[in-house]
Amino acid sequence: MKFAYSFLALTLLLSLLPPAHAGERPNFVVIFCDDLGYGDLSTFGHPTIKTPHLDAMAATGQKWTNFYAAACVCTPSRAGLLTGRLPVRNGMCSDTRRVLFPDSANGLPATEITISSALHGAGYRTAAIGKWHLGHLPAFLPTAHCFESYYGIPYSNDMSRTSKEDQLELAEQEKWSVYNVPLLRDTEVIEQPVDQRTITKRYTEETVKKIHEFKEEPFFLYLAHSLPHIPLFRGPEFKEVSTGGIYGDVIEEIDWSVGQVQKALEEAGVAENTLVVFTSDNGPWLRFKTHGGTAGMLRDGKGSTWEGGMREPTVISWPGRIKPGIIHGMGATLDLLPTFASLAGVELPGDRTYDGYDLSGVILGTAETSPREEMFYYHGEQLYAVRKGLFKAHFKTKTSYVGQKEAVVPERPLLYHLGEDPGEQWDIGEKHPEVLEEITALAAQHEAGVERVPSLLPAIIGE
Ligand code: MG
Numbered sequence: 001m002k003f004a005y006s007f008l009a010l011t012l013l014l015s016l017l018p019p020a021h022a023g024e025r026p027n028f029v030v031i032f033c034d035d036l037g038y039g040d041l042s043t044f045g046h047p048t049i050k051t052p053h054l055d056a057m058a059a060t061g062q063k064w065t066n067f068y069a070a071a072c073v074c075t076p077s078r079a080g081l082l083t084g085r086l087p088v089r090n091g092m093c094s095d096t097r098r099v100l101f102p103d104s105a106n107g108l109p110a111t112e113i114t115i116s117s118a119l120h121g122a123g124y125r126t127a128a129i130g131k132w133h134l135g136h137l138p139a140f141l142p143t144a145h146c147f148e149s150y151y152g153i154p155y156s157n158d159m160s161r162t163s164k165e166d167q168l169e170l171a172e173q174e175k176w177s178v179y180n181v182p183l184l185r186d187t188e189v190i191e192q193p194v195d196q197r198t199i200t201k202r203y204t205e206e207t208v209k210k211i212h213e214f215k216e217e218p219f220f221l222y223l224a225h226s227l228p229h230i231p232l233f234r235g236p237e238f239k240e241v242s243t244g245g246i247y248g249d250v251i252e253e254i255d256w257s258v259g260q261v262q263k264a265l266e267e268a269g270v271a272e273n274t275l276v277v278f279t280s281d282n283g284p285w286l287r288f289k290t291h292g293g294t295a296g297m298l299r300d301g302k303g304s305t306w307e308g309g310m311r312e313p314t315v316i317s318w319p320g321r322i323k324p325g326i327i328h329g330m331g332a333t334l335d336l337l338p339t340f341a342s343l344a345g346v347e348l349p350g351d352r353t354y355d356g357y358d359l360s361g362v363i364l365g366t367a368e369t370s371p372r373e374e375m376f377y378y379h380g381e382q383l384y385a386v387r388k389g390l391f392k393a394h395f396k397t398k399t400s401y402v403g404q405k406e407a408v409v410p411e412r413p414l415l416y417h418l419g420e421d422p423g424e425q426w427d428i429g430e431k432h433p434e435v436l437e438e439i440t441a442l443a444a445q446h447e448a449g450v451e452r453v454p455s456l457l458p459a460i461i462g463e
Pocket of ligand 1: 035282
């Protein structure tokens with residue numbers, strides 16, 4: 001009898017407590033820049049661009065110094081982030097048309113599992129804000145991939161130009177109206193051409209609105225800025241504020257935006273239950289001189305598989321939960337899907353291969369080292385380089401868009417030690433044939449295991 005009363009009392013007590021999982025499922029915010037260089041934030045060493053919000057986020061959270069985009073150009077990089085899979089597995093890369101364009105007939109296939117579909121299926125609220133670049137037709141837009149809403153420019157902000165002037169000269173003129181890019185609300189065009197001087201501010205306001213709308217439930221927000229991809233535009237409040245010129249102005253407005261997102265999370269009372277990742281899709285577009293960023297001491301930029309093309313300045317915050325510090329272990333945008341799934345307690349379908357690792361142990365401080373020990377660098381549909389530990393071998397090289405038309409295939413793969421030589425200046429393949437042999441075998445094993453599908457990027461509407 002006594003036991004029965006105790007049991008009843010315990011049952012009553014338990015029924016009054018919130019469910020065990022309440023508050024345990026974190027929110028996720030991904031802030032994804034376009035063409036931001038490894039050296040473009042002050043916390044990553046830029047001497048004239050000021051990024052106080054990101055600096056503070058890095059100081060109280062984690063700064064990842066070896067974090068990679070999934071590819072060196074926009075479309076495949078974004079496909080890799082959202083699916084946790086290399087773009088060769090889902091057709092979102094190409095050796096001919098390297099990204100999607102306004103006349104492209106395809107986009108990310110509906111059969112792909114994305115961060116949004118995995119989390120939305122588990123009860124998360126979801127919204128995509130900003131650049132999409134995974135198909136601008138309704139069948140491929142965010143709303144077709146379990147994002148409840150979309151607000152943004154569906155492809156790059158330099159597309160649909162109505163002027164035939166040289167792209168560099170045009171970019172320097174700051175004429176937003178010659179880029180006939182649309183702003184979409186879900187699947188409808190609400191403005192065209194969009195006034196890009198207001199775009200960072202409007203993306204930010206939409207994100208803040210969604211944080212307040214979703215605060216009672218777990219949520220995933222994907223804020224993909226259209227900038228600092230050229231042409232560069234910033235709001236009047238950020239005109240000529242930076243010593244770093246117009247590029248600096250743009251980055252400082254993005255930093256302001258990061259501060260606004262953090263403020264909204266705090267005001268909504270969810271900051272301590274929200275993991276925020278800040279990173280970029282590929283390195284700086286060097287062809288555009290002072291309108292492009294810098295990869296710091298890393299070699300080359302956007303479009304190449306040298307480190308400057310794919311290593312990104314990455315900051316992760318999660319107040320009260322993250323183990324603060326500088327993380328030198330490897331990570332990649334490919335890892336976000338498995339990491340978020342793990343932290344949310346979501347099981348991913350086992351019917352496909354994922355290329356990401358669960359980084360939650362490193363984020364929470366329960367793991368000493370990152371589970372990612374290698375990185376595969378694709379240029380279009382081809383594997384150009386492989387990193388294993390601190391060594392990186394290049395099987396082919398191609399610089400970013402200026403200078404070199406064809407890939408160079410060296411007589412033997414080039415080898416660099418990214419610890420001693422992060423700028424990839426000194427080939428040490430002669431001295432370490434055993435390392436080259438090991439990485440070559442790893443590359444062959446990887447390629448043999450990748451189920452490739454035909455590229456979907458070259459298809460054009462109506463053809
Ligand atoms: Mg990009």
